Structures are given as structure tokens and as C-alpha cells.
Amino acid sequence: MLLISCPNCGPRDETEFHYGGQAHVAYPESPNDLTDREWAEYLFYRENTKGTFAERWVHSTGCRQWFNMLRDTVSYEIHSIYGMGQPRPNLSASAAAGTSAKSEPAQPGEFTQTGEFGQTEPGLAPGAPTTGAPISGSTAPTSSEGV
């Protein structure tokens, strides 16, 4: 059972939530120009990440609000919870020696979960395709951390 910290209601059992799939899947700018295959890929094709994954959740039994979560699909560790419409926090920013332009995103006060977990652990985002700065080859892509 996951204990998920809803941005509005605080920590609640996983059974109060529903899963919303991969986060940050942008609606196509001009849907009419897409081929059937491209449209099908937008609708149905999702990442199958082993490692840190950005996903959407809704607190269906509580405040009925959606939020984003950065969760490790191997260890189930929740790295970050942030609001809808906010960019994915870059967990590896600190590991990349500050060369990445994307530092920790500024969050509104209500989403205080960001950065509470795993900020100091490098290499926790292997296999995540949208991670900005890839870590040098020292980290095995499928770390056994937390298994």
C-alpha cells in the first residue's frame, strides 16, 4: 500500500486514489494533420519506464483533484509530488554538477513535497526519456536500487 501525500489533503492510503497514466503527454498542436498512426501513438502509446516515471493521479475519494507524481516504478519510492501544469522536477540536476539549466523548479507553497525525497541520491532517473541532462555512463541504466 502506497501512502500518497495529496497536495490538498495530506497523506492518504493508495486506495483513495486513481491512477491517470503517464504525465506530460501534450495534445498535438494540429491534430488534423496527423496520420492515423501518429494519432494512435498519441492516444495509446505510452512509455514503459523502468525507474523514475512521471505520472498523473487523482484523489478520487478526497478532494477529487489531479496532481503529478514522480515515482520509481522499481522501488515504488515517491520522489516528488507537484501540481498539474507544472514542469517535471529534474531530480538529477544536482547530480549533473549544476551544468543543467533546469534547476529545481520553483513551486507554489502548497506543493511542499518536492525535494523531500531523493534529492541527494544521484542516478535515480535512469531510463526516463524526458530527463534533461543524462548522467554520465557511470550509472547503470537499470540500477538495482531499492529492489
Place this chain on the structure above:
Amino acid sequence: MAETATPAETAHVNRVRGARRSPAEHLADAFTSGSVPGTVTLTEIPYQAMVGLRVDRTSDAGARVAAVTGGLPAACGEVTGTGSVNTLWLGPTEFMVVAPEEAHDSLGGSLVSDLTTALGTDAGQVVDLSANRTTFELSGSHARAVLEKTCALDLHPRVFKAGTAVSTELAHIPVMLWKTSDESYRIFPRASFADFLGRWLLDAMREYASPEVP
């Protein structure tokens, strides 16, 4: 301003009221016999007037609605209002107003029409949800022990204080749980779950009717 029922309409409603059956009415005797006075008691408070509100509480419409309800809660757990009309927080822009049966427009009250008038044409909604849920009152020194058999939340008084209400799950069904005083809880299950939850609570209460095993 608000349209309320005429005396003739109210008389008609009162005749029809006799035919009503509340969601847990068939359990009333079981609630009485299953209650242990002084330890834990369960009763149904039927037919309370409830109104679902959706409004941005920081907007002008929110201020007008708040003037009718006696304030709108700002965060999870908060309950506003004093006396008989209270507003429970359901979400950042969603609230539930709970009032006695007599506050309903069909019985001469003006709660729903007042709220509708206050919202006006602004964004939001006022929905009469009086038939959506029923109310159980669980009270007594062991009421918390009964709830803790199924509720995953921390119900200890240092966390769950009197005067707060949360929406959560009891026995795997979604309910609103409102702690009205130190030893008294109001539970709002949807009508179709009332039979199940009523029997579930009776079963959970049964052990407290027996002498405590030392």
C-alpha cells in the same frame, strides 16, 4: 427574493412526507438494540438538507455564497458555520452544506434558493443533494474504536480534532466523516450504501455489548 413554498404546498409536502422511507429506516430497531448506551450508540439522522456547492471561494460569488452559509472552509478538514447550518470542505472549490430538514425549500425554508440567488449567473453550481446521502451519528466512549476498525486515517484526538470533517473511506465505501464533538461522529454515506454501512457498524459495535475480557 427567494421562492419558498406556499402554505398550501407545504401542507401537501407534509402529507407526502409520511410515505417517505429513509435509506436506513429498516435498520432503526437494529440500531436501537445494537447500541450500548454510554459506550457506543448508532442512530440515523434522516432527511437532512444538503446542498452541493461549487464556487471559487475567493471570487465575488464566493463571498456572496459565504454570506449565506456563514463562511466557506479554506482547507481540508475545516467546517464553517455555527448552529444548524454547516459547510464541509470537499475540495478547493467544492463544498457541502448540511442543514436540518426544515431548511429545505419544500418545507418552508429557503436554503437552496438563497444559495442559488447568491451565486447568480457566476461560474459555479448549487445542487440540492438532500437525497444523495443520509447521516449516521456514532457516539460514545468507544465510537473511535469502532471507526478504527476500518478507517485508515489517524483518528487520535491529537490529529483528528473535534469540529473537523474529511472525506475518506469506511469499510471500503466513500463517506464524509465529521467529528462533531470529542466522542461523537457524523458519517455521511451515499443512500445506496447506508444499509451496508449500517450493518457493518452494528457488527463492529457488537463486542462492546459484552463484558470486557480482562
